[in-house]
Amino acid sequence: MARAIMLQGTGSDVGKTVLVAGLCRAARNRGLSVRPFKPQNMSNNAAVADLPDRPGGGEIGRAQWLQAMACGVPPSIHMNPVLLKPQSDVGSQVVVQGKVFGQAKARDYQQLKPRLMEAVLDSWTRVGEEADLVIVEGAGSPAEINLRPRDIANMGFATRAGVPVILVGDIDRGGVIASIAGTHLILPDEDRKMIVGYLINKFRGDVSLFDDGLLAIERFTGWRSFGVVPWLQAAVLLPSEDSVVLERMASGRARALKVAVPMLSRIANFDDLDPLKVEPEVEVVFVPPGRPLPEDAGLVVIPGSKSTVADLIDVRANGWDRDLAAHRRRGGRVLGICGGYQMLGRVVRDPLGIEGRVTEVQGLGLLDVETEMEPEKTVRNVAARSVAFDVPLEGYEIHLGRTTGPDCLRPVAVIDGVEDGATSADGKVFGTYMHGLFGADAFRRKFLESLGVRSSGIDYRAEVERALDEIAAHLETHLDCDAIFAAAR
Structure with a gap:
C-alpha cells in the first residue's frame, strides 16, 4: 500500500x-x-x-x-x-x-x-x-x-x-x-x-x-x-463542488453580456458555467430563490438538476416561468442543459415514479419537445460537433430520460453520429444533454460572437492547469x- x-x-x-x-x-x-x-x-x-x-x-x-x-x-x-x-x-x-x-x-x-x-x-x-x-x-x-x-x-x-x-x-x-x-x-x-x-x-x-x-x-x-x-x-478557476458556494457568489461589475442562472434547489453540475465566468466581457449571475431573473440578462441558462420534476415545480413557485416568458418577448436567448433542457419542453413524464410521487408536470413550453423518464441512466464521456458553428465539442452526459419532438429536428450537436438536443424555430432557445459545452474554446468563442460579445480567446483547460x-x-x-x-x- x-x-x-x-x-x-x-x-x-x-x-x-x-x-x-x-x-x-x-x-x-x-x-x-x-x-x-x-x-x-x-x-x-x-x-x-x-x-x-x-x-x-x-x-x-x-x-x-x-x-x-x-x-x-x-x-x-x-x-x-x-x-x-x-x-x-x-x-x-x-x-x-x-x-x-x-x-x-x-x-x-x-x-x-x-x-x-x-x-x-x-x-x-x-x-x-x-x-x-x-x-x-x-x-x-x-x-x-x-x-x-x-x-x-x-x-x-x-x-x-x-x-x-x-x-x-x-x-x-x-x-x-x-x-x-x-x-x-x-x-x-x-x-x-x-x-x-x-x-x-x-x-x-x-x-x-x-x-x-x-x-x-x-x-x-x-x-x-x-x-x-x-x-x-x-x-x-477551479470547479466548485458544493452548491452552498453559489449563495456567496456576487455578480461583480456590469459587462457586455449578463448570463442569469436560476439556483435550482437540486442544481447539478453548475460548473458548466465556469468557462463563461473567466470571460472578461461576461457576467454570470446566480439568482437565488425568491428573486426575479434580471431583466437586463441577454442569456438565461437553466442548469442541470438532480430532480427535474421537483425543480420544474420550484421554477413556477419562484415565478421564474413568467420571467422567462418576458425574457423571450424581449428577444433574449435561453439555454437548457440536461435537466434544464427537459424543463424547456412541453411536458415531463415520470410514469415509473423514478424521481418521486409526481408522475407528470407541464414544462415551460419554450421548446416543442417532451421528455419521459426511463430507468436506465446514460453516463458517458462524449466527443461531438456543434451543428450551429461546425466546431468540435468535448463533454459528458449523466442523465435519465429521453427527449423527442419537432424541435429535435434542429439539433445542437452530433454525438458519435447521433443528433442531440433541440432548437426553437427562431434559433433563440436551445437545449442539450451534453455537459461541458462552454469548455470547448472554439464553441465558446463562436457562441459569444453570435450574441455580439468578443471572447478573450482563453484556453480554459490550460487556465485550470x-x-x-x-x-x-x-x-x-x-x-x-x-x-x-x-x-x-
Missing part, C-alpha cells in the same frame, strides 16, 4: 477539496505517483469515470475528477467509492463504485453504512496499489460525534485504514481557534490520536498577525501547525509540505 495522509475539516466548505488538489499537484511536481481518495461524497456535481467492463459508465464526485487532473491521471471510480446525490422526497441516490446502488433517506442510509464500508476499503486498496502517496479528503467534520458510530467518511475511515489526519480550519468564517480547540476537546481518544497536526486556510492579510493564534491553538491542543494558507485567488500549478506553488511556500508528506504512513 501507498503511504497516505488525510485532510479533515472543522466543518463543511473549509477548502479541503482545493487543498487536496493543490497537494496532489505539489506531490506530482516532486516526482511522486499520487492519487486522491474521498470515501464518501455528497454532491450533485458528478463526473464520468470508467467502469471495469467498459469506458465511462461510472460516476464520481466532480471534485475527485479535478484532483485526478491535479495528479495527471485519469479519474477512477475507486477515487470516490460512495457518492450521495440528493434528490427530492425520495432522499438521495446512492452511487457505489460508480454504479447506482439505490435510493435512501438519511435514516436508512445510516443503516447502510457498515455495508458501504466494505466497498470503501476495497476501493482504498485498489487506489493504494497504483501510487506512492494517497491524499484523502474527509467530508463534513469529525466533530459530528453523533454520527461517529457508523462513520465511513472521517474518523471511521481513518481509524480503520490507519491513515493519519491533518485538521483544516477556515479562518475566513471566524472562530477558527475555538473550532480547532473544540474539535480536540470532544473527540474520543482513539480519534484524537489520529490527528498529527492542523493547518489554517483562507487567511487574508499579513499571516504573521496570527502568530499568537497559533500559540493559543498549540496550548489548547498540543497539535503542531503545518502552516497558514493565504486566500488562494487561483481557486476561482495553470491554477493548479499556482495553488501548488503557494502551498509549497506557506505550508511545511516536507512535514506533511513525511507524516503520511
